Amino acid sequence: MASGRVINLARFLGRAAEPAAAAQSSALQYSTVGGVAAYKLPDLPYDHSALEPVISGEIMELHHKKHHAAYVTNLNKALEEYADAESNKDLQKMISLQSAINFNGGGHINHDIFWTNLCPEKDAAPPSGELLAAIEAKWGSLEKFTATFSAKTAAVQGSGWGWLGLNKETKALEIATCANQDPLAAKGLVPLLGIDVWEHAYYLQYKNVRPDYLKAIWKVVNWENVAQRYKAAKA
Amino acid sequence: MELHYGTHYAGYVKNLNAGLTDATASGLKLPATDLTGLIRSVKSLPAQLNTTVRNQGGGAWNHALYFKHLAPPASPSVQAAAISPQLKAAITLSFRTVENVTAELTAAAGKVFGSGWAWLCYTGNSGVPLAITTTPNQDNPLMGNLPGAPAVKLAGCTPILGIDVWEHAYYLKHGPKRPEYLADFWKVLSWQAVSANYAAALAGNVAAMVA
Numbered sequence: 001m002a003s004g005r006v007i008n009l010a011r012f013l014g015r016a017a018e019p020a021a022a023a024q025s026s027a028l029q030y031s032t033v034g035g036v037a038a039y040k041l042p043d044l045p046y047d048h049s050a051l052e053p054v055i056s057g058e059i060m061e062l063h064h065k066k067h068h069a070a071y072v073t074n075l076n077k078a079l080e081e082y083a084d085a086e087s088n089k090d091l092q093k094m095i096s097l098q099s100a101i102n103f104n105g106g107g108h109i110n111h112d113i114f115w116t117n118l119c120p121e122k123d124a125a126p127p128s129g130e131l132l133a134a135i136e137a138k139w140g141s142l143e144k145f146t147a148t149f150s151a152k153t154a155a156v157q158g159s160g161w162g163w164l165g166l167n168k169e170t171k172a173l174e175i176a177t178c179a180n181q182d183p184l185a186a187k188g189l190v191p192l193l194g195i196d197v198w199e200h201a202y203y204l205q206y207k208n209v210r211p212d213y214l215k216a217i218w219k220v221v222n223w224e225n226v227a228q229r230y231k232a233a234k235a
Numbered sequence: 236m237e238l239h240y241g242t243h244y245a246g247y248v249k250n251l252n253a254g255l256t257d258a259t260a261s262g263l264k265l266p267a268t269d270l271t272g273l274i275r276s277v278k279s280l281p282a283q284l285n286t287t288v289r290n291q292g293g294g295a296w297n298h299a300l301y302f303k304h305l306a307p308p309a310s311p312s313v314q315a316a317a318i319s320p321q322l323k324a325a326i327t328l329s330f331r332t333v334e335n336v337t338a339e340l341t342a343a344a345g346k347v348f349g350s351g352w353a354w355l356c357y358t359g360n361s362g363v364p365l366a367i368t369t370t371p372n373q374d375n376p377l378m379g380n381l382p383g384a385p386a387v388k389l390a391g392c393t394p395i396l397g398i399d400v401w402e403h404a405y406y407l408k409h410g411p412k413r414p415e416y417l418a419d420f421w422k423v424l425s426w427q428a429v430s431a432n433y434a435a436a437l438a439g440n441v442a443a444m445v446a
Contacts, residue, residue, distance in 0.1 A: 066411045103348045157290050158350030158372035158401070180349035198349070199402035200411060208242050208403060 028112055039079075041065075041072045042112055050120045054220045056205045064115070067200055071107030071181070078104060106181035110161060110194055117193050119222035127223040131230050134173050149175050149195075150214040159198040162214075164226070165189030166233040173230075190233035193226045240302060243403055247294030247373070254287030270296050271442040274377045289381070293373030297352055299445035300397050304428035312427035319430035321437070325357075329365040336365070341417045343367050344398045355396040355429075356389050357436035366392070377441070393441050395432035396424070 029040040044050075044064055049057030078100040085093035126142060127135060139145040152175055153162025160179045167174050167189055176187055184191040195217060202213035259265065263284070266276040273280075274296050277288045306312045315333055318326070323333075330336040336355065344353035351371040358366050368376055368389040380390045398420055405416035435443040 062410055070411070099348075160349075199406060203403060203406045207238055208246070 028108065038076045039072050039108055041069050042115065044115050046120055051118060051220045054121060054216045055118075055202075059200075059202070059204050062204075063196075063200060064111075067198075068107070068111040071104045071111065074100065075104035075108050103181050106183040109183050109185075110181055110191075110196070113191050114194050114196055116225045117195075117222055118217075118220050119225070121219050123222070124220055125223060127227060129227065131223070131227045134230070138173050145175075146218050150211065150218075152177055153195055153197055154211050154214055156197050162195045162197060163189065163191055164193040165191055166230060168233075171234060190229070192229045192233065193221065238407070239399075239404060240298075244294070244298035244302065247291045247298060251287065251291040251295050254284060254291060258284040258287075269442050270299070270445060271377065274375060275379075277378050278381060289378065290373050293375050293378065296377075296445055297373055297375055297397055297399070300394065300432070301399055303445070304396060304425050304432065305423045306425035306428070308422045310425070312425040313423060315426060317426040317430065319434070322426075322430045322433045325364040325433065329363045336367075337421055340367055340396070340398065341414075341421075343369050344400050344417055345414060347371075347400045350401040353398045353400065354389075354394040356392040356394050357433060358389065358392050365395075368392070393436040395436055395444070396429045 029042055031038055031040060041064075044060070047057075048060040048064065051060060078097050082094060082097045082101065085091075085097065126132070132142065135142055135145050139148060149162055149164065156162065156177050156179070158179070160177055160182075161184075163176050163178065163184045165174050165176055165184050165187070166172070169188065173192075174189055176184060176189055178184055178187070184194070195214065197210060197214075202210065206213040206216075255265070258281075263281070265273065266279060267273050270292060273288050273292055277285055277292070280288055311317060318333065326333055326336050330339065340353055340355055347353060347369050349371060351369055352373075352375070353369045354367065354376060356366055356368055356376055358364055366389055368387060370376060370387055371384070374381065374384065374387070376387055376389050376392045376394055378387075378390075380386050398417070400413060405413060409416045409419075432444045435441065
């Protein structure tokens with residue numbers, strides 16, 4: 001049994017996550033404890049209350065320290081069980097663990113990106129340069145893009161995410177939605193900007209009025225981060 | 236409760252009615268005019284009515300069942316003594332004890348990932364008349380297996396008890412702690428209503444459960 005083995009999450013998640021995008025600021029932190037890789041809950045790049053009044057500190061704390069933390073804990077648990085099953089050549093067990101790895105691994109990847117996609121309102125600036133040009137080329141204007149994104153994301157049934165992604169083959173920007181914690185990479189898109197529409201992301205503040213949450217959240221989108229991801233994805 | 240009943244549930248009913256009005260305005264004949272019939276026939280409906288009936292109609296049916304089988308914690312109907320002899324016999328055959336069925340249903344509800352429901356269903360099988368399944372979003376076992384969706388255990392069977400595990404069902408009180416909501420749920424679950432649902436299921440009168 002190799003010590004310090006690193007478990008590559010990507011192989012469980014449909015098409016592999018882009019190594020280029022993963023290598024820059026969105027690299028999932030992990031450490032090797034007792035020979036098994038463990039993913040870590042990242043810190044937020046800002047205080048929990050920093051996105052107020054758009055997203056309350058209460059939501060941010062619960063979302064980060066309970067929901068995201070649970071994905072990380074459950075992911076590590078599932079991966080440990082998977083490693084055991086693998087060393088025991090227990091294929092049935094390995095297969096039965098895949099949905100837990102998908103749910104929790106996807107949850108970890110998605111939230112890891114999400115926290116970096118947001119910033120305090122005072123630090124937020126609209127997109128510019130190549131990213132803005134690409135958005136305008138595809139949707140006509142930033143306003144039309146955000147309206148389309150919000151409409152599609154509001155329409156997600158149950159839990160899921162709205163995404164702006166880069167199509168790896170065509171190098172074109174696309175809007176997509178995913179159910180639950182299904183990772184965007186499985187659709188052949190590199191995630192650039194994700195908006196969580198699980199009820200826990202907004203309910204305490206916006207109740208069932210998901211469209212109001214989607215309208216407000218644009219005030220705290222960190223377009224600089226989106227632009228960095230765009231640049232890395234095109235490379 | 237107010238938001239859940241007065242806004243979420245009401246929204247499903249409103250949106251369903253709007254969708255049905257639109258669809259029939261262009262001359263479409265519906266295969267059924269009652270909610271249960273519509274839910275059962277969702278697969279046969281044309282797009283995009285099938286999506287409306289699945290999501291909004293499913294939401295309406297599921298919440299109708301849910302709210303009808305809740306009762307104040309002090310009421311006798313939430314006590315185990317309110318379980319009818321018929322239902323008790325079915326529980327004994329299928330799960331041996333009431334403790335077992337509530338524990339298994341709680342476990343199933345805890346495992347639902349994302350939005351969905353856990354159900355105690357009448358199987359139609361006299362040897363094991365009750366069984367547990369879960370469905371995502373506002374799907375319901377009565378809809379059968381839906382194209383493009385994962386296969387549903389007990390597809391086609393009749394739910395007699397449903398636990399809503401969409402976050403809106405518990406988040407304002409319990410935050411992320413779904414297990415605490417599930418523990419609370421049993422304190423307000425009317426076994427009297429579930430017994431009536433079981434009798435209705437046996438009699439083939441599913442629509443009565445949500446009337």
